[in-house]
Amino acid sequence: MNRSVLFVLLLLLYGCAAVGPDYRPPSLQTPDAWTSAAASGQTASALVHTAWWEGFEAPLLSDLIHRAVRTNLELEQARERIAQARAAVILAGAAGVPQVNTAAAVNRSRQSSNASAAGSGYTSTLYQAGFDVGWEIDVFGGVRRSIQSADAQLEANTEGLHGAILTLLGDVAGNYIDLRINQAQLQVARHNLAAQQHVVGLTTERYQLGLTSYLDVTQAEGQQKATEALIPSFESAIKASMYRLAVLLAEPPGALVNELAADCPLPATTGLLAPGLPADLLSRRPDLRATERLLAAASADIGVATADLYPRFDLTLGLGLQADSSSSFVERASRYWSIVPGVTLPLVDGGKRRAAIDMQQAKYNELLAKYRALYNSALEDVENALTAHYAERTRHHVLDKSVEINEEAVSLALDRYRRGLTTFLDVLTAQQALYTAQSALIESKGRQLISLVVLYKALGGGWQLHRDG
Numbered sequence: 001m002n003r004s005v006l007f008v009l010l011l012l013l014y015g016c017a018a019v020g021p022d023y024r025p026p027s028l029q030t031p032d033a034w035t036s037a038a039a040s041g042q043t044a045s046a047l048v049h050t051a052w053w054e055g056f057e058a059p060l061l062s063d064l065i066h067r068a069v070r071t072n073l074e075l076e077q078a079r080e081r082i083a084q085a086r087a088a089v090i091l092a093g094a095a096g097v098p099q100v101n102t103a104a105a106v107n108r109s110r111q112s113s114n115a116s117a118a119g120s121g122y123t124s125t126l127y128q129a130g131f132d133v134g135w136e137i138d139v140f141g142g143v144r145r146s147i148q149s150a151d152a153q154l155e156a157n158t159e160g161l162h163g164a165i166l167t168l169l170g171d172v173a174g175n176y177i178d179l180r181i182n183q184a185q186l187q188v189a190r191h192n193l194a195a196q197q198h199v200v201g202l203t204t205e206r207y208q209l210g211l212t213s214y215l216d217v218t219q220a221e222g223q224q225k226a227t228e229a230l231i232p233s234f235e236s237a238i239k240a241s242m243y244r245l246a247v248l249l250a251e252p253p254g255a256l257v258n259e260l261a262a263d264c265p266l267p268a269t270t271g272l273l274a275p276g277l278p279a280d281l282l283s284r285r286p287d288l289r290a291t292e293r294l295l296a297a298a299s300a301d302i303g304v305a306t307a308d309l310y311p312r313f314d315l316t317l318g319l320g321l322q323a324d325s326s327s328s329f330v331e332r333a334s335r336y337w338s339i340v341p342g343v344t345l346p347l348v349d350g351g352k353r354r355a356a357i358d359m360q361q362a363k364y365n366e367l368l369a370k371y372r373a374l375y376n377s378a379l380e381d382v383e384n385a386l387t388a389h390y391a392e393r394t395r396h397h398v399l400d401k402s403v404e405i406n407e408e409a410v411s412l413a414l415d416r417y418r419r420g421l422t423t424f425l426d427v428l429t430a431q432q433a434l435y436t437a438q439s440a441l442i443e444s445k446g447r448q449l450i451s452l453v454v455l456y457k458a459l460g461g462g463w464q465l466h467r468d469g
Contacts, residue, residue: 018141019310020303023148023296026368028375030279036386051465052456053173056267056449060260061176064245068172069165069466071250078161085154092150095136096143104129127329130320130336137315142307145300152297159290165463166286172248173453176267179241181446183263185439186234189227192435196224199414199431203424216424223428227435269393269448275386275459281378284460288378291371298364305356309346316340378458385455392451396444403441406434 054062069075107126138144203216242260243253282288318338323329346353413430416422456462 018144018303018307020141020145020306021299023299025292026295026371028282028372030277030282030375031379032277034275034278034383034386036383036390050273050461052273052452052462053169055273056173056177058176058180058264058267060264061173061267064176064249065169065172068168068249072164072168072248073250074164075161075168078157078164082154082157082161085150085157089147089150089154092143092146095146096138098133098135101132101134102130103132125324126322127324127326128320128322129329130318130322133315133317133319135315137313139313140307140310142304145303145307149297149300149304152293152300156290156293156297159286159293162463162467163286163290165466166457166460168248169462170453170457172245174450175241175244175248177446177449177453179238179245179260180264180266181442181449182234182237182241184266184442184445186231186238187263188435188438188442189230189234192431192438193224193227193231196220196227196431199427200224202414202418211420212424219424219428223431266442266445267449269396269445269452273456273461275382275455278379278382281375281382281460285378286460286463288371288374288460291367291374295364295367295371298360298367302357302360302364305353305360308353308356311346312344314342314344316342381458382455385451385458389448389451389455392444392448396441396448399437399441399444402437403434406430406437410434 051062053065105128107128108123110123136143200217200220203212203220206212207214207217239257242257245260246253246256249256276284282292316338317340318336320336321329321334322336323331323334328334410427410430413422413427417424417427
């Protein structure tokens with residue numbers, strides 16, 4: 001009967017509610033819609049399960065992204081952090097489980113004759129084997145709260161992997177776009193260099209015929225050299241993008257040079273995917289999801305610290321065999337057992353336990369402020385990206401018209417120069433304007449593409465397709 005009462009009492013104690021706050025996700029005030037005109041009327045959230053990079057119509061980019069997700073070393077580090085967090089969950093749970101140990105020993109000793117009342121020494125042997133069970137009973141929920149904290153930390157680390165995937169998607173796409181844009185700039189520079197070399201020949205011929213001054217020749221040659229000087233910088237930027245892409249794929253820097261060397265069309269400028277609602281960021285962005293999980297862990301840590309204010313109950317059980325001879329070791333009379341319930345009461349600690357609670361509460365408050373600030377920053381990221389994309393799209397349309405007009409101006413200026421109806425300065429000015437417009441058009445195409453990458457990263461889209469890394 002006494003044992004039954006003890007067992008029921010232990011169950012009742014273990015079933016007590018855990019002290020400390022019960023966590024509830026914080027509620028944030030979210031805007032009803034985006035303010036940018038680029039998102040006007042777009043509320044459907046099709047982004048989460050969309051491989052947005054495929055909209056660039058660049059099969060090699062899609063292939064590089066899939067390879068990077070498989071091999072990237074930053075993702076490997078994030079996976080190992082998850083493994084560490086899983087082990088921490090097991091460690092936290094083990095604290096609430098009875099610890100069972102077994103031991104066996106043979107103790108042989110001789111008593112000194114001088115220490116014996118009978119004046120003679122003797123030799124004794126003790127055989128012993130048994131089990132010891134130690135259990136700290138989680139009456140006030142300190143262990144349960146520590147398990148909650150470890151679980152939340154594991155989930156936060158998992159979101160860290162998702163965030164690393166999102167960053168990787170943006171890095172691969174961004175560097176691929178930079179590569180193709182610089183290749184296009186190099187192609188335009190070489191095309192203009194060839195055209196300017198033709199003009200140098202034309203001015204030289206006219207100078208030799210006495211139809212123009214040597215100034216025209218030097219101006220044409222100067223413009224040619226200025227264009228020629230741009231080529232090494234484009235070649236260097238191309239190599240840098242190739243090297244970076246290789247490293248993102250966990251390869252040596254030069255591993256992708258041959259694969260990426262061939263000029264490819266510029267990635268397509270896709271239509272804008274529906275960005276959804278501002279509130280969607282809370283469930284889509286890994287950094288927000290991770291911070292919310294850290295908040296849950298911090299709340300549980302308050303409970304862990306609070307439980308230290310209360311008594312600790314423990315129970316130690318012993319069961320085994322003891323005998324002074326091996327022949328009698330397994331006999332019924334050799335059995336022994338012990339039950340040792342215990343309690344530890346905190347009395348005076350100089351305010352240490354209260355300070356620990358205050359520290360954990362302050363940590364929670366800090367994370368809550370961080371969560372709110374992070375959400376506002378996320379909103380800002382999306383608004384800026386939407387605005388930048390909309391503005392660059394408008395700029396690109398104007399620059400496209402500018403190139404058409406300047407191409408016609410160069411043709412007219414050269415024709416008039418050949419017929420002696422204008423000075424070479426008009427040709428020079430027209431060529432410079434055309435090259436500036438062509439270069440700006442390519443640069444605008446790149447900025448438009450990059451603005452899409454930045455936008456999709458800010459919206460938190462794409463990692464869901466690779467959530468397992």
